[in-house]
Every structure is written in C-alpha cells, then in structure tokens.
Amino acid sequence: MIRVFVAGALLGGTAHLSHAWDLSLNETAELIGFADSLSERYRGRLQEFGFHSGEEIRCQQQPGFGAPRVFRVSNATYCLDRELAEQVLVRRAGGTPHA
Amino acid sequence: MPNVLLVGTPNSGKTALFNRLTGLNQRVANYPGITVELSVGRLAKLPHLDLVDFPGTYSLSPISEEERVAVVHFEQSLSDPLVEHVLCVVDATRLEKSLFFCLQVVRACRRKGRPVTVVANMGDVLRRHRLGIDATGLSKEMGVPVVIVSARTGEGLENLLSGLQSEQPNVVASFSAEDHSVLASEGGAAEADLYTEAHRLAERYGAPADELLLAQSRLDRFFLGSLSGGLIFSLIMLILFQSIFTWSAPAMDAVESGVIGLGGWLLPYLGGGVLRDFVADAVFSGIGAFLVFVPQIFVLTFVIGLLEDSGYLARAALLCHKPLRFFGLSGKSFIPMLSGVACAIPAIYAARSIESPRARLLTYLAIPLMPCSARLPVYTLLIAIFIPRETLFGGLVGWQGMTLFAIYLFGMMAGLVIAGLVNRFAPSEGQMPFMMELPAYRIPALVPIARKSAQRAKHFVTKAGAVILSVTMVIWVLGYFPNQGTDLGASWLGTVGQWMEPVFEPLGLDWRYGVAIVSAFLAREVFVGTLGTIMGIEGAEDNILPLVEQIQASALPLGSGLALLVFFAIALQCVSTVAILAKEANSWRLALRMVVAYLCLAWCAAWLTFQVTALFQ
Numbered sequence: 001m002i003r004v005f006v007a008g009a010l011l012g013g014t015a016h017l018s019h020a021w022d023l024s025l026n027e028t029a030e031l032i033g034f035a036d037s038l039s040e041r042y043r044g045r046l047q048e049f050g051f052h053s054g055e056e057i058r059c060q061q062q063p064g065f066g067a068p069r070v071f072r073v074s075n076a077t078y079c080l081d082r083e084l085a086e087q088v089l090v091r092r093a094g095g096t097p098h099a
Numbered sequence: 100m101p102n103v104l105l106v107g108t109p110n111s112g113k114t115a116l117f118n119r120l121t122g123l124n125q126r127v128a129n130y131p132g133i134t135v136e137l138s139v140g141r142l143a144k145l146p147h148l149d150l151v152d153f154p155g156t157y158s159l160s161p162i163s164e165e166e167r168v169a170v171v172h173f174e175q176s177l178s179d180p181l182v183e184h185v186l187c188v189v190d191a192t193r194l195e196k197s198l199f200f201c202l203q204v205v206r207a208c209r210r211k212g213r214p215v216t217v218v219a220n221m222g223d224v225l226r227r228h229r230l231g232i233d234a235t236g237l238s239k240e241m242g243v244p245v246v247i248v249s250a251r252t253g254e255g256l257e258n259l260l261s262g263l264q265s266e267q268p269n270v271v272a273s274f275s276a277e278d279h280s281v282l283a284s285e286g287g288a289a290e291a292d293l294y295t296e297a298h299r300l301a302e303r304y305g306a307p308a309d310e311l312l313l314a315q316s317r318l319d320r321f322f323l324g325s326l327s328g329g330l331i332f333s334l335i336m337l338i339l340f341q342s343i344f345t346w347s348a349p350a351m352d353a354v355e356s357g358v359i360g361l362g363g364w365l366l367p368y369l370g371g372g373v374l375r376d377f378v379a380d381a382v383f384s385g386i387g388a389f390l391v392f393v394p395q396i397f398v399l400t401f402v403i404g405l406l407e408d409s410g411y412l413a414r415a416a417l418l419c420h421k422p423l424r425f426f427g428l429s430g431k432s433f434i435p436m437l438s439g440v441a442c443a444i445p446a447i448y449a450a451r452s453i454e455s456p457r458a459r460l461l462t463y464l465a466i467p468l469m470p471c472s473a474r475l476p477v478y479t480l481l482i483a484i485f486i487p488r489e490t491l492f493g494g495l496v497g498w499q500g501m502t503l504f505a506i507y508l509f510g511m512m513a514g515l516v517i518a519g520l521v522n523r524f525a526p527s528e529g530q531m532p533f534m535m536e537l538p539a540y541r542i543p544a545l546v547p548i549a550r551k552s553a554q555r556a557k558h559f560v561t562k563a564g565a566v567i568l569s570v571t572m573v574i575w576v577l578g579y580f581p582n583q584g585t586d587l588g589a590s591w592l593g594t595v596g597q598w599m600e601p602v603f604e605p606l607g608l609d610w611r612y613g614v615a616i617v618s619a620f621l622a623r624e625v626f627v628g629t630l631g632t633i634m635g636i637e638g639a640e641d642n643i644l645p646l647v648e649q650i651q652a653s654a655l656p657l658g659s660g661l662a663l664l665v666f667f668a669i670a671l672q673c674v675s676t677v678a679i680l681a682k683e684a685n686s687w688r689l690a691l692r693m694v695v696a697y698l699c700l701a702w703c704a705a706w707l708t709f710q711v712t713a714l715f716q
Binding site: 041042044045046047048049050052060061062063064065066067068070072074075076077078079080081083084 | 311
C-alpha cells in the first residue's frame with residue numbers, strides 16, 4: 001500500500017490511493033492516474049495502451065513468484081511488472097480509500 | 100516502382116496480411132514485435148505495386164528501437180512521390196488500442212496528402228464469435244475507407260485490392276477539418292483528444308470485447324496459474340527438446356538411408372581413382388553427414404512456430420521475467436533467447452524490441468550461448484558416440500534426448516550467468532519496467548508454420564551447404580595429397596593438424612579434432628562434415644552411423660567428448676553471427692571482444708571438464 005500526494009486536477013488535494021499491484025485477483029478499480037515518478041516515456045506508452053483516467057482496470061491474473069501481473073484495460077490485456085504497476089494509481093470500487 | 104505502405108500496431112496481423120498479398124513468407128508470430136525490419140514485396144494480384152511492411156508500433160512517438168525504425172521510415176516515406184497508398188492495419192477484435200495509432204496515421208497522411216485505407220484484420224475471429232464491427236459507420240466518421248479482412252483466411256482481400264486498383268479520390272485530402280478537428284489538430288493537447296476519439300469510435304463501432312476476452316482469461320488462469328503455469332512451462336520446454344531428437348528420428352533415418360542408397364548407386368559408376376575418392380570421401384562424408392540433421396532443424400522450427408502462433412510465447416515471456424530480471428535481463432529477452440535456439444541471427448534482430456539498452460546488451464551477450472541449430476549436428480554426433488540409444492515410456496523419452504536437454508540447459512544457464520555477472524559488475528543506469536500486451540490465444544495455422552519451417556531447413560542447407568562444400572573440398576585436398584590418401588598423418592592436413600595439436604592436447608583431443616574445430620569457425624556444423632571427411636579418408640562411410648562407430652572404435656575418452664560438448668556450448672564460432680552482432684550493437688569492438696572472451700572461456704571450461712571427468716575414471 002502506498003500513500004501518494006497528487007497535486008492537480010485529478011484529485012484536488014491529498015488523497016489516499018492504491019496502486020494497480022495492490023488489486024486482488026479479479027478486482028476492478030478506477031484508474032486515476034500515474035505516480036509523479038513515472039517517466040513521460042512510460043506514461044505515454046501506458047496511455048497508448050488505454051490507461052487513461054476514468055478507465056476501468058481489472059486484475060486478471062496473478063502468476064506466482066513475483067511475475068508481472070495481467071491487467072485488463074479497455075478491450076485488451078497487458079502485463080506489468082511490480083515496479084510499473086505500483087506507479088499506476090487506482091481507486092478501488094466503492095471509492096473506499098486504502099491507506 | 101510505385102508502392103503501398105503497410106503500417107499497424109504490433110500483433111495486428113500486418114505481416115500475415117503482407118504474406119497473403121505478396122505470396123512471400125516473412126516471419127509471422129502471435130507475439131508483439133516480430134517484424135523488426137522493413138520488408139518489400141510485389142503485390143501478387145497488382146504487380147505494378149510494391150508493398151512495404153513496416154515494424155508494428157503503438158504510436159508515432161517511439162520508445163523502442165524497432166518502433167523508431169518504423170516511425171522514421173514511415174515519415175520519410177510519406178514524402179516519397181512513389182508512395183501511392185497507405186494501408187493501416189488494425190486489430191478488429193481490439194479496435195480501441197489500434198485506433199489511437201490509426202488516427203495518428205490518418206492525420207500524418209492528411210498532412211502529406213496521401214490516401215489511406217483502414218484494414219480491419221481478424222474478421223474471421225469476429226465472425227467465429229458472431230460479432231462484427233460497423234465498418235460503414237467507422238468509415239463515415241473517419242472519412243477513409245474501412246475494409247474488414249482476414250489475413251488468415253483471405254476473406255475481404257478482394258475488396259481491399261479493388262480499392263487499391265480504383266482511381267479513387269484522395270480520401271484523406273477530402274477530409275473535412277471542421278468535422279474532424281481532432282485529426283486536423285496537432286500537438287500534445289490533440290494527443291489526449293485522440294485517446295478520447297479512439298475510445299469513442301471503438302465504443303460506437305467496435306465489437307464488445309467481453310466475450311472475446313473471456314476465453315482468453317480462462318486459458319490464462321491455466322497457463323499463468325502459480326503452480327500450473329510453471330509446470331506447463333517446464334513440460335512444454337521438455338517436449339520441445341524431446342521432439343528434436345525422438346520425433347525427428349524416423350526422418351533422420353530415412354535421410355541417412357537415402358544418402359547410403361545414393362552412394363551405393365553412384366560410386367560403382369565412378370570406377371577408381373581420385374574422382375571416386377573425392378565423391379566418396381569429400382561429398383558423401385561431408386555433405387551427407389550434415390544433411391541428416393535437416394529433419395531436426397525442421398522439427399525444432401516447427402515446434403517453436405506452434406508456440407509462437409498459439410500466443411503461448413508471450414505468456415512464457417511473462418513467466419520468465421522475474422527469473423530473467425535476476426540476471427539483468429527482461430521477460431522480453433526470452434523470445435530472442437528462445438529464437439537463438441533456432442538461429443542466433445534472427446534472435447539478435449528480435450532483441451531490438453527490448454526497450455532497455457542495458458537489457459538489450461545483456462541479451463546480446465546471452466544469445467550466442469543459446470544452443471543454436473548449427474550446434475545440433477555437433478551435439479547429436481557426440482551424444483550418439485557416448486550415450487546409448489535407449490528409450491523410456493514406450494519411446495517417448497530417451498536418454499539421448501535427456502542429454503541433449505541437459506547440454507541445452509547448460510548453454511542457456513551459461514548465457515544467463517554471464518549476463519548476470521556483467522550486469523553485476525558493469526555500471527548500471529537502472530532497470531526499465533516491463534510492460535507487454537498479451538495477444539489472444541489462437542489455434543496455430545499449421546500450413547504457414549510448416550512452410551516457414553521448411554524454408555528455415557532449406558536456408559540451413561543452402562547457407563551451410565556452400566560453406567561445407569568449400570571446407571570439405573579444401574580439407575579433402577589437404578588430407579589426400581601428397582600421398583593419395585595412404586597416410587593421413589603424413590598428409591598436408593596431418594602436418595597442419597600436428598602443428599596445432601598442442602592447443603587441443605590438454606583436452607585429450609588429437610590433431611584431427613583440432614582441424615575440425617578450426618574449420619568450424621566458418622560455421623559450427625562444418626565440424627561434423629570435416630570430421631566425416633577426415634575419418635572418411637581413413638575408410639569411414641558417408642553417413643553418421645559409421646562416423647559414430649569410427650570414433651567409438653578410436654576410444655575417444657569420455658572426458659574429451661564432454662570437453663568438446665562444453666567447448667561448442669560456449670565458443671562463439673559463427674562468422675555471420677559476429678557480423679550481425681556488430682551491426683545491431685553498432686560496435687565491432689563489442690563483437691570481437693565477445694569472440695575472444697567466449698573462446699578463452701570455452702577452452703578453460705572444456706579443460707576443466709576434461710580434468711574433472713578424469714578424476715572419476
């Protein structure tokens with residue numbers, strides 16, 4: 001679990017956020033943005049994949065032994081490793097903040 | 100010649116479409132990033148047009164080398180007056196992802212006044228699921244023709260070709276900038292609008308994805324499960340290596356019998372003398388002993404093709420990411436490394452798809468250690484000499500196959516360890532994260548895979564055949580003269596070999612093996628041909644079995660056999676690989692350093708193997 005301060009229009013102040021790696025198997029969440037530390041290059045690529053604010057993201061598979069996890073975004077599936085998935089910020093269904 | 104550009108997102112079936120339209124046979128796989136170079140072919144039904152296939156890219160803002168190649172060439176090509184049309188291939192089953200890139204392409208074409216057609220591929224998949232996309236509505240909204248096709252079945256291609264043939268107006272130029280402000284605008288703000296637009300168009304005109312993804316998700320649960328995923332991966336790899344030996348054995352036997360039969364028929368017509376000796380010893384011993392391995396090359400390529408086309412290889416890359424990461428590599432290194440099991444040259448090209456320069460460099464280091472098909476004849480010969488041909492479980496698993504698996508594993512582990520050591524001790528700029536699209540599972544298309552495998556086997560024969568013929572001729576002449584082959588030790592070859600013998604003596608190998616190893620620097624598989632020629636001069640026949648018996652009778656120590664296996668597993672002996680490596684890494688220095696380092700390492704490891712084996716004998 002991470003606590004990230006996002007300054008900007010997305011959240012309008014301090015928020016307790018979760019990230020994609022934290023999602024349980026088959027859990028769906030709302031994608032709300034990226035951690036500031038994520039480089040523009042990867043942010044752009046993720047956006048090209050369909051990772052946009054407001055999109056639904058679902059954890060489809062959690063292969064064992066720390067392997068990258070499989071997420072469904074829009075109409076396609078992508079695998080992201082922990083380092084990257086931890087920079088994809090999500091709001092879990094029901095809007096419950098996780099801290 | 101006027102040409103048509105073929106662009107699209109990775110794994111949209113672009114190259115399959117290229118092959119369909121041109122009748123050529125470019126490499127195709129159900130894995131992103133297979134096309135890494137531009138390919139050109141003439142349209143079979145419109146021979147006045149060339150079709151140019153670009154590597155797949157997710158957008159016109161590249162992040163990897165393969166994408167950079169695609170984008171730079173695409174933008175340059177749009178200014179080329181010979182470009183008559185642009186075909187933008189989208190995956191009809193995943194429209195939103197493809198449409199973002201497609202909208203960028205349409206915008207770029209509009210700027211340059213080039214006509215563009217959107218080709219919605221994989222129409223057969225939609226039809227099978229009783230789904231469809233609204234091509235007419237999409238075409239109206241985008242202002243460009245949209246044609247639904249299937250590169251696999253060929254459906255819809257007539258419509259596409261008739262569109263290319265017709266004197267259609269410049270559909271892009273007729274675009275209404277007012278109605279399509281997103282396409283008309285430029286800059287970062289427009290990029291965000293493009294995402295929104297792609298999303299809207301996919302929602303409105305695309306097929307619902309749930310049904311398509313449901314089957315994939317079920318299969319992923321099995322193939323990527325914590326326990327089942329690892330077990331299946333191990334099983335598939337074991338089958339891959341068993342298939343090389345056990346399943347190709349009947350075909351190998353047939354080739355061997357054919358070579359013997361041909362020799363038996365031809366040689367009596369040649370009478371005696373130098374010509375007969377040349378044909379028997381140089382041609383049949385050299386080329387004949389090498390031809391017997393062609394079925395194995397075919398089986399290996401075919402099984403890898405099945406894995407690629409089914410969509411499993413992308414899952415394997417995912418499963419391998421974490422362990423590969425330990426060695427500084429990426430899950431994306433898995434595909435080039437596995438391709439290296441067939442041949443290092445396409446493997447080095449495939450490494451372009453690895454975004455991280457460091458992981459790419461480490462992959463370059465590991466690839467030459469992957470047990471390529473050129474090593475297979477050497478391994479097969481040595482295993483046949485030392486390992487009994489006994490099988491278990493009704494012939495499904497054999498000791499020879501298990502040994503081959505072990506030596507393959509050794510080569511792979513050596514590659515990983517070297518990459519890991521370099522990663523640990525070389526300065527690092529940090530790792531790049533791993534992200535990859537998972538392709539849909541598909542039933543492999545057997546005919547194209549078989550065709551591709553046959554082409555690979557043919558390439559193996561033609562590429563290696565010329566080298567082997569030249570080398571065996573030289574070796575034969577050196578071994579035959581000046582005493583007409585009566586005393587090999589006193590021949591020119593014997594003199595050269597004895598001069599080199601001190602290098603190989605510590606490995607328990609005499610000068611004949613030394614000569615064969617040196618000749619293998621042109622291509623590894625030449626080792627068998629050369630050894631066949633040398634042994635043939637002493638009376639061996641023209642196929643592998645007598646060669647095996649001849650070496651067994653010469654009482655070559657087990658330690659020397661194992662030392663040879665280890666030497667060939669590590670040494671970088673392929674001239675073509677070195678040249679491609681230097682080109683791709685843009686560094687001859689790196690390539691030559693690798694040659695020297697791997698040779699020294701190979702010799703030391705072989706010596707150690709010989710010494711350790713001697714302790715147990």
